[in-house]
Amino acid sequence: MTEDLTKLLNNLSFSTLFNSIADATLLVDERGQIVLANESAEQLLGFSVDELKGLGVEALIPNMYREHHVYLRHDFLKNPAKRSMGKGRNLVVLTKNGSELPVDISLSPINSNEEKFVLVTFHTINRLLEVESSLKSSEERLRLAKASAGLGVFDIDLELDVAQCDTLVCKLFGFQRNIRITYQCFVDAIDVIYQPKWHAMFEKATASSNDGDYQIEFRVNNQQNQTKHWLYVAGRVFFSKDQAVRMVGVVQDSTKQKQLQQKLNEQRIELETLFKTQIAIQTASAIAHEINQPLAAISAYSEVALFALKSEQPDFERLNRSLLGCVAQAHRAGKSLHELMEFLQKGKVELEPIDLNEVVLEALDITQHNGYGGFKSLLDLEPNLPKVLANHTQLQKVLVNLLRNGVEAAQNIGVPIAEIQVLVRTHAELNMAEVIIQDNGPGLTNEVKERIFEPFFTTKEHGVGMGLAISRSLIEACGGQLWFDINHRDGAAVHLTLPFAKNETISNL
Amino acid sequence: MTNATIFIVDDDPAVLDALSMMVEQEGYSVKTFACAEAFLSAYQQEVLGCAVLDVRMPQINGLTLQKMMADKGILLPIIFLTGHGDIPMSVDAIKAGAYDFLTKPVTREKLLASIRPAIIESDKKLSQYASIQEAKDLIESLTDREKEVMLLAVNGFPNKEIARRLSISHRTVEIHKSKIMHKTGAINLLDLASIAREGGAFD
Secondary structure, three states, rough: OOOOHHHHHHHOHHHHHHHHHHEEEEEEEOOOOEEEEOOOHHHHHOOOHHHHHOOOOHOOOOOHHHHHHHHHHHHHHOOOEEEEOOOOEEEEEEEOOOOOEEEEEEEEEEOOOOOEEEEEEEEEEHHHHHHHHHHHHHHHHHHHHHHOOOEEEEEEEOOEEEEEEEHHHHHOOOOOOOOOOHHHHHHHHEEOOOOOHHHHHHHHHHOOOOEEEEEEEEEEOOOOEEEEEEEEEEEEEEEHHHHHEEEEEEEEOOOHHHHHHHHHHHHHHHHHHHHHHHHHHHHHHHHHHHHHHHHHHHHHHHHHHHHHHOOOOHHHHHHHHHHHHHHHHHHHHHHHHHHHHHHHOOOOOOEEOHHHHHHHHHHHHHHHHHHOOOOOEEEEEOOOOOOOEEEEEHHHHHHHHHHHHHEEEEEEEEOOOOOOEEEEEEEHHEEEEEEEEEOOOOOOOOOHHHHHHOOOOOOOOOOOOOOHHHHHHHHHOOOEEEEEEOOOOOEEEEEEEEEOOOOHHHHHH | OOOEEEEEEEHHHHHHHHHHHHHHHOOEEHHHHHHHHHHHHHHHOOOOOOEEEOOOOOOOOOHHHHHHHHHHOOOOOOEEEEEEOOOOOOOHHOOOOOEEEOOOOOOOHHHHHHHHHHHHHHHHHHHHHHHHHHHHHHHHHOOOOHHHHHHHOOOOOOOOHHHHHHHOOHHHHHHHHHHHHHHHHOHHHHHHHHHHHHHOOOO
16 A cells, blocks of 8 residues: 555545445444435435434334334344345335335444444345346236237327337337327327217216226228228226326227128128018018908908899898998908007017117117218217106117118218217207207108108118108107108208106206 | 809808808809818719819818819819919919919909809819710620720731630621620720720720
């Protein structure tokens, strides 16, 4: 050692040395009180040096270990030696703001005169590296899991409006990798028909009153490879102070599933139509037989009567018998019809209070997914609508029937996108709810307007012509009405009213 | 031919009643039956007329009755009445020998326009049947030997050949032939051949 160096070392005070230690370091006396802390300790623990001085070390120990620590500290002082604390256990230190930091701690006893001190040093770097590497391996596991499940993941920062997307999400949505991906990029990729559905989902998921969970299925028009995919997305929106700040989602390509489902649906509809046609034929045939027999008798009796009257010597016996026969047969026909109608209408339908808005949404969803191709729906529901009195299944079928008619009408004249507007309104003065369904099809001609509710009347190539006739009788059975707006100009507008359930009057709002 | 009888089979009493009066007014005699069995058990002897059958009847329907009548060899021409203008059904019925197929309600005009020629058809069938029956009786009146000679003769064999085949004398053949012609009343060999065919001698 040179003389200069020895001189320098003698002049170096303990506190200068102490403060220059890179690791957070505390000097603790034998009562467990902090007597000195360096700047690094200040940064790590969040307390100022002055705050730390005089603080008991137990203040830095998580609550549940404090008592035990006092015992350990006394044990250490009985046999002080330089060693690391905890021996490989996952130690944590409590910071001022209450968070727990993973650290390694080494203890060095210092003896000065009669007083014993312990130098406590916190090492954080190794622990950070460890945490980082375990994060890396778990990320790798996640990547493998995602790849094998065909899942893509995105994470949108709603405040900065920037999204992190993995390769699959970029591929599915058609995002270019090197550009900034914003929330609007997602919306723009979605087929215009499904954008309202996305907006509705987003509105619901980002409402602070909800838990932020969401799931949705929609079609995207991929701008990169000009293909259309069905995507299923599920995820969650995160909030900070009631403000949606982050939207995370898992994406799956559901195109094949969708196509299979669509095919099944088409087959089911085909079968249903066939079935309905058969029912119509069978019913008509039953009615025909019941009516034709008396008609055959009446026809023959009448001719017998005419003949009896016209002959040179009127045959009053046969005239009387045949006319009595005519009367009896006419009555028989009437009775048969009556019985048949009673039979067909038996099994009274249960009416129940129903959320009309909900059934409208269900019906839209069914129509959208039943192989009738996409259409754009403009919804105008009335929030807090009292419940209406109807049969759920029947009402759903009626609405689906009306929506399909609208979509088909529009598609048949080749409009680019069938557009259906659904309005739900309250008619306070009638104590009724009203649904109005408008399409952008060709509308109704005068002849069609007059005959539209006639059984077996249809303008469709493969229709039975019973849909509207049945729909109207179902709505009327609930005490409501179904009609077409005859003054409506663009497309067709069908109106449907239903009475509110008795104890659900408007004053209950 | 007002001596004809019209047999009406229909399970609907009103239709049965009305149609029977209608047909009676034309001067035909009418017999009505509510089901196939009643008709079959009543119809024992062939008569001039026709059967008017409802297609749709419980248990035995009109088409089945048609088949049963054919099996029994009943000659009555059949007119079907049906509630539906069922084309495949009418094709089947006509193929199976039905005279006509009418839809209910049927007008007097249409029914009679069908009944009248059906009766003529019935008359023709009955006389054919009678001549066959007659020929059969004639053939039956021949002895076995005479039948053998007749068959060979109408097949064109000369007397000499017949004699050789049956190992009898030429003269005996001539005597048999003369008796055959006398018993059957045939005026020549050709006439005899037709009687033999009608009487089923070749069967």
